[in-house]
Amino acid sequence: MAPKILFVLTSHNKLGNLDKPTGWYLPELAHPYHVLHSKADITVASPAGGESPLDPASIEASKDDTVSQDFLKNNESVWKTTQKLDSFLGKANDFDAIFYVGGHGPMFDLVDSPTSQQLIKEFWEAGKIVSAVCHAPAVFYDVKLSDGSLLVAGKEVTAFTNEEEEQVGLTKAVPFLPEDALQKASGGKFVKTQPWGEKVVVQGKLITGQNPASATGVGEAIAKALGV
Template sequence: MAPKILFVLTSHNKLGNLDKPTGWYLPELAHPYHVLHSKTTITVASPKGGESPLDPSSIDASKDDTISQTFLKQNESVWKTTSKLDTFLGKAADFDAIFYVGGHGPMFDLVDSPVSQQLIREFWEAGKIVSAVCHAPAVFYNARLSDGTLLVEGKEVTAFTNEEEAQVGLSEVVPFLPEDKLQEASGGKFVKADAPWGEKVVVQGRLITGQNPASATGVGEAIAKALGV
């Protein structure tokens, strides 16, 4: 039987206090989906359910990315018919992994969501793979296990870096910088590629994180490897 993965998307569509749309970032769903959809059974959820907002800037940014553009044309139902996230509480046993898709959206509705934090705890304590890419590893910064310890404490982890955030001009717009919070929560174990926008995938046992859009395929491949497919 194919392994089952719960993909988590944002429901948030506005970029902080700017009058700009946001959401999830196209290649960060398209590439892991491309790697995993034929080998696993994927279920997609978001806090509100229904259509999850796609960051329009990511469509233009990946206009030359065949995988992303093909996904955009052929797989609308993946993000337009998501299930409500809270319906998966208590169901970690039904899945083999959980994966959070990046974009700026998760910074506003998933990072401090009690539902999300409970899901992360349930999946981790059930021995499942817990994974995220780009801004989405920020959802782990404050996720605590049943004994009160932080999930990422003492574990190497990566996410969108301070330098990358500065280069896209949004350092003052996000609620916090993922690198800062994960560096603190992990106890100084945050790692990153040698240069901004370089690929970096970190596998710490069942915890898998990727730095940026360039790392999305690698995260999908790391999840597949961890699942043995």
């Protein structure tokens, strides 16, 4: 039987106090989906369920990326028919992995979501793969395990960096910076490569990627961890 993966998307579509749309970032769903959809059974969830907002800027930014453009044309149902995130509480044993797709959206509705934190805790404590790319590893920063410790404490982790956020001009638009939060929560174990370079960090069953360029690598790391 194919392994089962729960993909998590944001339901948030507005960028902080800026009058700009946001959401999930196209290549960060398209590339992992491209790697995994033929090897695993993928279920997609979001906090509100239904259609998850795609960041329009990411369509433009990946206009020359054939994987992203093919996904956009052929896989609309993946993000337009998501299930409600809270319906998966208590169901970690039905899955083999959970994967959070990046974009600025998750910074507003997933990072401090008790539902999301509970779900991550359940997956982790059931021995499942827990993974995320770009801004989405920020969802792990405050996840506490049953013994009260932080999930990422003492573990190497990566995410969208302060320098990358500065280069896209959105440092002030987000509630906090993923690098700062994860550096603190991990006890100084945040790792990164140069801005926009590929960086995937595998710490046992915790898999994180730095930015859009790392999305394929995260998908491949999940496949490898699942043995498919």
